Amino acid sequence: MSADIGADRATDRAGAHTTGRPHPEVPTNGVALSCRDVRVTYGRFEALGGVDLHLDGGEWLGLIGPNGAGKTTLIGAISGLIDHDGEVALGDGRQPGARDIALVPQSPLLPPGMTVAEYVLLGRTAHLGWLARETREDRRIAATAVRRLGLQTFGERIVTTLSGGEAQRMVVARALAQQAPVLLLDEPTSSLDLGHQVTVLELVDELRREDGLSVISAMHDLSTAARFCDRLALIAGGELIAQGTPEQVLQADRLSNVYETPLTVRHIDGELCVLPVARRRNA
Amino acid sequence: MAQALDPAIARSNLPGDDDGQDRASERAFRLPVLGLVGVIGAVVIAALISATQGAAGLPVGGVLTTLLDAVPGISIEPGLDTRQQAILTQIRLPRLVLGLLVGGALGSAGAAYQGIFRNPLADPYLLGVSAGAGLGAVLAIGFGLDLSWGPFGAVPAAAFVGALLAVSGSALISRGPGSSPATLLLAGVAMAALFSAAQTYALQRLSETRAREVLSWLFGQLQTNGWDQVLLLIPYVVICGTILIAYGRHLDVLRVGDAEARALGIDPTRSRIVVVVAASLLTAAAVSVSGLIAFVGLVIPHVIRLLISHSYRVIVPLSALGGAAFLAFVDVGSRTLLAPAELPVGVITAFVGAPFFAFVLWRGRQVPS
Numbered sequence: 001m002s003a004d005i006g007a008d009r010a011t012d013r014a015g016a017h018t019t020g021r022p023h024p025e026v027p028t029n030g031v032a033l034s035c036r037d038v039r040v041t042y043g044r045f046e047a048l049g050g051v052d053l054h055l056d057g058g059e060w061l062g063l064i065g066p067n068g069a070g071k072t073t074l075i076g077a078i079s080g081l082i083d084h085d086g087e088v089a090l091g092d093g094r095q096p097g098a099r100d101i102a103l104v105p106q107s108p109l110l111p112p113g114m115t116v117a118e119y120v121l122l123g124r125t126a127h128l129g130w131l132a133r134e135t136r137e138d139r140r141i142a143a144t145a146v147r148r149l150g151l152q153t154f155g156e157r158i159v160t161t162l163s164g165g166e167a168q169r170m171v172v173a174r175a176l177a178q179q180a181p182v183l184l185l186d187e188p189t190s191s192l193d194l195g196h197q198v199t200v201l202e203l204v205d206e207l208r209r210e211d212g213l214s215v216i217s218a219m220h221d222l223s224t225a226a227r228f229c230d231r232l233a234l235i236a237g238g239e240l241i242a243q244g245t246p247e248q249v250l251q252a253d254r255l256s257n258v259y260e261t262p263l264t265v266r267h268i269d270g271e272l273c274v275l276p277v278a279r280r281r282n283a
Numbered sequence: 284m285a286q287a288l289d290p291a292i293a294r295s296n297l298p299g300d301d302d303g304q305d306r307a308s309e310r311a312f313r314l315p316v317l318g319l320v321g322v323i324g325a326v327v328i329a330a331l332i333s334a335t336q337g338a339a340g341l342p343v344g345g346v347l348t349t350l351l352d353a354v355p356g357i358s359i360e361p362g363l364d365t366r367q368q369a370i371l372t373q374i375r376l377p378r379l380v381l382g383l384l385v386g387g388a389l390g391s392a393g394a395a396y397q398g399i400f401r402n403p404l405a406d407p408y409l410l411g412v413s414a415g416a417g418l419g420a421v422l423a424i425g426f427g428l429d430l431s432w433g434p435f436g437a438v439p440a441a442a443f444v445g446a447l448l449a450v451s452g453s454a455l456i457s458r459g460p461g462s463s464p465a466t467l468l469l470a471g472v473a474m475a476a477l478f479s480a481a482q483t484y485a486l487q488r489l490s491e492t493r494a495r496e497v498l499s500w501l502f503g504q505l506q507t508n509g510w511d512q513v514l515l516l517i518p519y520v521v522i523c524g525t526i527l528i529a530y531g532r533h534l535d536v537l538r539v540g541d542a543e544a545r546a547l548g549i550d551p552t553r554s555r556i557v558v559v560v561a562a563s564l565l566t567a568a569a570v571s572v573s574g575l576i577a578f579v580g581l582v583i584p585h586v587i588r589l590l591i592s593h594s595y596r597v598i599v600p601l602s603a604l605g606g607a608a609f610l611a612f613v614d615v616g617s618r619t620l621l622a623p624a625e626l627p628v629g630v631i632t633a634f635v636g637a638p639f640f641a642f643v644l645w646r647g648r649q650v651p652s
Contacts, residue, residue: 081542098548105546111538113593117311118535125536126548131525132532132596139312146311155311178547 030091032057032214033078033101033182037086040073040238047073049238050086055182057091060208060215062229064222064249066259070238071218072106075186078216079103096182098126102175106186106218108167110159116170117155120146123177145176149203165196172200176207183208185217189224197221201228222274226250234258246272318591322604326383329611333379337618339370346371377507381572382614382628383607384516385505386579387524388569390606393580394587394599395527395562398534399555400454402467403588404643406581407446407566410467411474413577415449416442416563416570417501418478418485423571425489425497436515442567449474450563503576503629505614512572519568523561527599530558534595576629578636579606585643 033055040048048070055061063071076082079101090096102123111119123145124138134142146152149169154162162170168188175183185204189197205228208215219225225232226246233243236258242249250272255263262277335341345362349371352361363371389407396405396412407413419441456470482501486494500506507513533554536544541551569576583605587598610628613635617628 076542079546081545098546101546103543103546105543109538109540109543111593113588114535114538115311115593118594119539121312122536122539122547125532128532131529134532143309143312 030057031055032059032091033088033096033216034091035074035078035086035088038074038077038088039085040070040077040082047238048077048084051235051238051240053233053240053243055214055216057181057214058208058212059231060205060217060229062225062232063216063218063235064220064225064232065235065241069235071235072186073238074235075103075184075216075218079184090182098178098180100180101182101184102178102180104168104171104175104183104185104188106188106190108171110162110167112158112160114159115155116151116157116159116162117142117146119159119170120173120177123174126178141179142173142177145173148176148207149173164191165199168192168196168200169203172204172207176211181213183213183215185215187218187220190220197224204228222250222255223272226272226274250274315591315597318587318597318601319604322587322601322608325608326604326611329608329615330379330383333382333611333615334371334375336615337375338622339367341367341371341375373509374507377510377513378505378614379611380510380513381507381516382505382610384513384520385569385573385576386606386608386610386613387603388516388520388565388606389576389579390583390609391524391527391599391603392562392565392569393606394584394595394602395530395534395558396450396580397584398531398537398595398599399558399562400457400467401538403585404468404581404640405471406578407562408475408575408577409581409640410453410471411449411478412446412453412563412566413570413575414475414478414482415445415447415452416567417445417575418482419443419445419567420571421482421485421497421501424500425485425493436571439515439519439568439571442571443564445478446563446567446570447560449478450559452477454559499627500574502627503574503632504625504627505573505610505617516568516572519565523565523568524603526557526561527565528596528603530554530561531594531596531599534558534599574627574629576610577633578640579609579632582632582636582639583609585639 031054035051035053037050037052038048039046039050051070051074053061053074063074065071073082077084078088078096080088080096081103088096090100094100120142121134121138124134124142125132127138128134143155146155149172151166151169151173154166154170159167159170168191172188183204188204189200192200201224204215204217207213217229219229229246231244232246232249234241234249234254241258242254250265252263252265255265255274264275264277266273266275331343331346334346335343342362345367347362348359349361349363349368351357352359353372361368392412393406396407396410397403399405400410420438423438423441452474453467453470456473457467459466486497489497533544533549536547536549537551537554539547544551544554566580580602584598584602587601587605591597591601610632613628613631616631617626620626620631
């Protein structure tokens with residue numbers, strides 16, 4: 001694997017080969033991305049009101065918050081899809097482009113008639129030169145991405161015939177073929193059952209460790225976010241409410257307040273779990 | 284590789300089957316060489332038939348030796364007499380090459396319009412682009428606007444203006460509230476009707492002989508006067524054809540939606556403008572030398588899509604080649620079916636294309652764009 005995608009970035013991460021919670025001692029490689037006072041307004045409505053965030057190299061940052069909090073808007077602003085004020089910059093100060101950030105959208109459009117191989121090859125677009133012809137190298141990189149996501153027998157399948165989990169893996173493969181150091185995931189598992197959710201997230205975690213990718217993902221399920229992310233950023237009403245380690249951010253009072261429903265935070269088998277407070281029947 | 288993956292996925296990697304899977308994975312990434320060879324073969328066969336068949340039959344061997352003899356550095360005894368050689372180089376070949384260029388222009392422009400409008404039924408003729416180009420050309424030819432700057436004359440320029448007006452009109456109408464894929468085609472019908480009416484009006488203002496000339500051109504003819512038309516068309520086909528082939532990849536990316544296209548590194552608005560301008564210019568150039576030839580841009584990309592690939596980086600170049608072969612075949616029919624009289628190629632392409640179009644509509648389940 002290390003000879004394949006992102007070998008140059010993979011070295012300092014080799015050996016960190018467990019699933020689940022990342023090791024706290026895994027070193028980070030400086031700042032990968034930073035947002036300063038990022039604001040998005042739609043007409044008079046302020047969807048994001050000045051968000052400051054930073055993402056360290058090799059880190060997984062989870063964006064959590066209720067529906068309509070601004071998670072997708074923030075992902076859109078970071079990836080340059082949504083016009084915004086304020087600054088989004090890479091570690092070296094550059095504005096990010098398609099070679100720097102790969103996006104896995106919430107509900108990707110699957111074009112009828114397109115094969116999985118062609119879809120994954122789209123990830124190479126930003127790397128193509130004159131006449132936009134992909135080279136043997138581009139095809140090799142895309143084929144490697146397909147293989148890493150276990151889709152090697154699916155290359156000739158039409159994208160619209162895939163199951164939800166297969167399609168999600170294919171979209172991750174496209175993002176991987178983009179060879180960008182920062183991966184943005186917009187609720188990547190919202191349409192998957194629990195088993196497939198964990199499969200996809202563990203896969204992302206593994207790719208992150210092998211390639212030294214930095215990941216930002218919007219996530220719905222707080223317990224899953226606590227399990228996979230190094231740090232969490234809680235957003236509500238377009239404002240950043242809290243950021244820090246899962247233990248710091250996931251506090252029952254704060255969450256109950258933000259989600260407007262009584263919630264409790266428990267440790268179960270060493271994992272943080274956020275649960276709704278059971279209401280007594282016939283109360 | 285497999286042990287690094289999640290167990291659920293690793294299970295699908297049965298031991299001993301890795302080679303087969305790698306081969307399958309490789310095959311999926313291969314370019315459709317067979318399809319390319321097939322289409323090039325069709326072009327060669329069409330060219331040979333077209334060069335040898337006609338009022339004066341020419342022997343295939345003689346045609347080949349004469350062509351080889353014309354290649355610099357090769358000298359062999361041409362198998363044709365002087366009169367036959369003159370027929371070949373001054374009548375047959377210019378017309379054959381013109382047919383190939385016009386067919387290629389219409390085929391690739393049709394494929395490009397289908398990609399941009401995400402509508403498998405888009406075609407220069409059905410979008411009203413040909414009618415717009417036709418009006419521009421009628422005005423330029425009919426009223427003797429005979430300016431030219433090198434290879435770039437007033438007729439293609441006027442045709443281009445008409446083509447852009449028509450395609451912008453169709454695109455604008457189809458973006459209105461409550462539009463569906465059919466709206467674009469109905470908008471094309473409206474634009475075609477408008478521009479055809481304007482053409483008829485312009486024709487009425489012309490003298491009778493002039494009007495007849497213009498009218499016979501409008502039917503869609505591959506009429507040549509030596510190599511003049513070919514030379515006029517070549518720069519447009521080379522420049523715009525190259526642009527469209529390069530943008531085939533953009534057309535694929537646009538299929539995942541504008542937002543994702545931007546995330547993949549493409550500016551959707553810029554790509555659309557470049558492709559529409561190039562396709563319209565190509566249509567305009569083709570219309571100004573050969574009149575209105577319908578359905579090439581509809582039928583050929585459809586066939587390529589059904590038989591070879593759904594990717595525009597394959598559909599656009601192969602539609603150019605396929606359109607070239609198709610029009611060369613049609614031209615043989617145009618010259619021989621009613622010999623010594625000539626049947627306009629536009630009539631034959633409509634006889635083939637209209638039933639095809641009707642079938643696609645009847646089937647309802649459109650071939651995905």
